[in-house]
Amino acid sequence: MYDVVIVGRGLTGLLSAIWSKKFAEKVAVVAQGTGKVVQSTGLFDITPGNEETENPFIKTDVAEKAVAKFKELMKQLDYPYQGSLEKPVPVVTGAGFVKYTTLYPETITPVPSTGHVVIVGFEEIADFQPAYVKGNLQTERPELNIDTIKVRLGEKSLRTLTQNDAARLLDRKEIRNGVIKQIKSQMAEKNIEQPRLFIFPASLGIANWREAVQDFHEALGTPVTEAPGMPPNATAIRLEEKLTKEAIRLGIRFYLDTEVTGSTIEDNKVVSLTIKNNSKVNTLKGANFIIAGGGVLGGGLTVTAKGLKDSILGLDVDEFGRYKVCPENVIPAGATLGTKMLKFGITGGIFSIQSGYESCLKLEESLAGGIIHA
Template sequence: MYDVIVIGQGLSGLLSAIWAKEHGYSTAVVATGTGKIIQSTGVMDLIPGTAGGLNEWVELYQMSHLQLGQLTGVIEQFKALTKKIGYPYKGEIEKLSSIVTGSGHVKKTALFPETISPLPEKGHIVIVGFEEVVDFQPAYIKGNLQKARPQLTIDVLKIKLGNRSQRTMTQLDAARLLDQKEIRNSCIKQIKRLIVEKNIRELDMFIFPASLGVEDWKETKDQFSFELNAKITEAPGMPPNTTAIRLYECLKKEAVKLGVRFYADTTVTGCTIDGEDIKSLTIQTANRLSNLNGKQFILATGGILGGGLEVTPEGLKETALRLETDEKGVLLHCLSNLYQVGASRGIQVTQNGITGGIFTLLSIHEMIDQLHQQMMIGGTRSA
């Protein structure tokens, strides 16, 4: 029997498992697939799809003064974890940063990895694309970015990675190639040559697709920045985004290192309930059904986009435990040893279909505190 069983291995699931394990609890993760984290941009927004700041965030999620007071500690906890796992995040919730996306639009975000740098209002920028990667078009990006930042001087370049594929090459493919030093050297040489040919001077920043290496992202970013003598940023766009995949892989490695047990490619088809408690999950692997026993359970299956909620003619349905919900996807009766995090709390905490990363972090922090209290006293939560 596990102390804690987490259902789902997206951002909510992996962070829940890591922080539960750090409290000393035997922890398991049950998941089908990898979670929606790898389809994200890897940045942590306050309110997805808007430029709303902290005041708007508090109002949208109806935060109390106590919750707001916890937020700084939550952010520092997340930053400490990402630094520990080798993929540090930076940024502030009080002052959002403007970053450029893979479409050339500017968005406001709270936390972002070190491969991303805030976009300046003025200066000279060069957008660099790869001939082999068709979903990042520097000329198109320039058009959108110029509208958002009219005071910027923007040039575009296209270079060759030197590798062809039998299929369309993604930005992730390019990132894996750039882990190789000889390919990085070739790319830098091409950029320097084109800069001279186009008589481009006094550069402030280079914008690349989300492809600056996977395992060796820091070495890649530092080499480009040093040799090109300017700031470097990735512009995350359509998935797969290497920015998100790096975070997922680092979190997964940390969870495994801590001793979290993963039940991969396993579907939760229901649960056994005794009074107010869940006693076990019914899980299916291939053609085999079995039970998985636990003391506390964390629902980290996401909302509609994550597959945790399903839209049916009768309304929203919770897909893992088959528990009844209201019209917003909120559980009508949350069992005493079940904790919901992130978008699994229902569509009232989503914006444009997803939760903001910052809300997700806070919801996990609150959940871990509640779980720890109950594990210490060996009791059950009050409603």
């Protein structure tokens, strides 16, 4: 029997798992698939709530503590995040738009309003076109002087690559050197002056991102930034891989490709989950459960003709997808807290961080003999 079983391995579930390991000995994660974090930008700015529901969470002490804890964790995992809830900074997206973001990895440099920047694209990547990025960025930043360059990742590459493929290629020094050589020669040919920033797609290495950023910065003599856009973005893939590796290192048990299809409840407590893997049905026992199923987009809620349906525990939910009666040992997290938490249909990374942190506070209280207040 586990001290805690976490359903979902998105940002909320992974953070809950890692943080709960501080005080829970036996921790398991059950998930039928990856979380939305792999499709995201890996930059966190969206905060929960909408026009009707003023956001009751952000800029509270809890959110700040959670963000500080997240930054501490990511520093320890060698993929540090910068930024703060107080001061969002402008960054350029893969489409050339400027957005303000609160938390971003070290591969990102805020975009200036003036001066000269060079956008570098790769022939093999179809969804990052420097000329298109330039058009949008120029509209958003009329005083910027923008040049564009397109280079090849490999001399003989024939196929279209994703940004993730490109990132894995750029983990290799010889590929980086080839790219740097082409950038320098095109700058000389086209008489492009030294810019104050080079803008790349979000693909500056995965495992060797630090060396990649350093090599480009040093060889080109100017800061570089990634511009996250169409998934998969290396900015997000690194985050997901780092968190998953850390959870494995901590000894957390993963039940992958495993769907939770229901639960057994006694005296208002969940005693076990019904889990299904490869059409094999089993039960999984736990003393506590953190449910981080991601709502409708994550799969935790299903939209039916009769309204929302809980597809994890099989409990009755209200019109906002919240449990009508939450079992005593269940901690809903992320979008499981209901659709009032959504903006653009998602909760946003900041809320995942805060919710993961809060879940662990509740879990600690429960393991110490208290009652969980959902």
